[in-house]
Amino acid sequence: MTAATGCGGASGVASAPPAKLKLYSYWRSSCSFRVRIALNLKGLEYEYVPVNLLKGEQFSAEFSKLNPIHYVPALADGDFVLADSFAILMYLEEKYPHHHPLLPSDLVKRAINYQAANIVSSSIQPLQNLYVLKFIGEKVGPSEPLSWVQYHIDRGFSALEKVLAGHAGKYATGDEICLADVFLAPQIYAAVKRFNVDMSQYPILSKLHEAYSETPAFQDALPENQPDAPEP
Structure with missing residues (x-):
């Protein structure tokens, strides 16, 4: 099977079909969302195993063995289990480099991808996760979590607009979907x-959002399209 051309501009022929993976996911988790996108882009089949964070299923004895810090996602590849979305994405990239590469061959573009990904994964997303918002709501006040999140998203998005200026094309660092996307x-x-969040302040990110909404690999990974999403 010939893989689609990816960020590095390379495509290849898989020597054998990869074994089916198992993804432990929660429909609304943005970290799980990242991995679902990558699996779709790389054309890798996987079994979806829902972990209901609101019901506390991440604290079960079974899931604690998979990820002792109790976050989703976790990915099982046979007997090997890996947690943390960044680690999972790097694992998939290195194991399946010819299935839609996510990293550009150009060193500068690759560095920008790492920088943008790290702004999201280190300076925005951890500050909006379920545990943080619950803590703020309980310790500060029920109206505070939203303003907290908006402040940190605005701060991160302002930085991303500057980082991506001069690099963005249809996607974050050109016309191919890469790790940053x-x-x-x-x-x-x-x-x-x-x-x-008022996205009118962020023209580059708004344009990217439109491109993502038209891309099947992203659409299929949307929270509302997951098997554990509540009925509308």
């Missing part, structure tokens, strides 16, 4: 759909 798409989606 895998991180940006879930974060922008959450900003728009969950946290009511």
